[in-house]
Amino acid sequence: DVQLVxxxxxxIQPGGSLRLSCAASGFxxxxxxxxxxxxxxxxxxxxxxxxYRGGTxxxxxxxxxxxxxxxxxxxxxxxxxxxxxxxxxxxxxxCAREVVTVGLDVWGKGTxxxxxx
Amino acid sequence: xxxxTQSPSFLSASVGDRVTITCRASQGISSFLxxxxxxxxxAPKLLIYAASTLQSGVPSRFxxxxxxxxxxxxxxxxxxxxxxxYYCQQLDSYPPTFGQGTRLExx
Numbered sequence: 098d099v100q101l102v103x104x105x106x107x108x109i110q111p112g113g114s115l116r117l118s119c120a121a122s123g124f125x126x127x128x129x130x131x132x133x134x135x136x137x138x139x140x141x142x143x144x145x146x147x148x149y150r151g152g153t154x155x156x157x158x159x160x161x162x163x164x165x166x167x168x169x170x171x172x173x174x175x176x177x178x179x180x181x182x183x184x185x186x187x188x189x190x191x192c193a194r195e196v197v198t199v200g201l202d203v204w205g206k207g208t209x210x211x212x213x214x
Numbered sequence: 215x216x217x218x219t220q221s222p223s224f225l226s227a228s229v230g231d232r233v234t235i236t237c238r239a240s241q242g243i244s245s246f247l248x249x250x251x252x253x254x255x256x257a258p259k260l261l262i263y264a265a266s267t268l269q270s271g272v273p274s275r276f277x278x279x280x281x282x283x284x285x286x287x288x289x290x291x292x293x294x295x296x297x298x299x300y301y302c303q304q305l306d307s308y309p310p311t312f313g314q315g316t317r318l319e320x321x
């Protein structure tokens with residue numbers, strides 16, 4: 098069964114760092130495009146980042162220079178390293194499999210990040 | 215960046231109604247548009263891709279149309295499980311922006 102499970106969320110102070118993980122099963126992360134999307138409380142969806150099969154990465158302007166997407170092929174796991182966190186980064190963070198020109202066809206259940214002092 | 219505008223933001227309808235949600239892109243995106251459904255507390259679910267292709271397992275009462283800058287999602291006969299928030303997403307270029315969402319509620 099194809100599945101994504103995010104972990105690593107929690108309460109973090111402004112300026113802090115956090116690493117989110119997304120463990121995949123039923124498919125190979127490194128053979129796919131993988132993305133992170135977030136949703137602030139009561140708000141819409143915001144695409145954050147993608148990593149291509151070959152390792153190329155793209156970021157939304159809102160997180161560029163602060164967030165880093167990566168993967169560990171041996172663990173079939175995607176990561177999002179977040180630093181210099183701000184109050185406005187408070188959200189549910191989803192990882193998803195991206196199919197080119199199709200969209201995000203597999204989603205995890207999300208992990209909640211709360212940035213607050 | 216390509217801006218994507220959905221309308222309406224909120225829609226109240228009854229079971230059995232036919233409803234249409236519109237998504238407009240700030241520039242032409244061919245047919246590179248996807249629609250998602252999100253229920254409270256759940257992750258989004260891909261409904262339609264390439265503007266009009268139904269994702270596997272999605273009921274046929276859902277349909278999509280359009281190309282270029284204007285797109286529509288139609289639900290032909292609303293069922294109780296369809297009351298949710300719907301998002302469109304353009305996939306023509308990075309960043310793959312989402313519309314702001316349409317919340318569909320029971321009248």
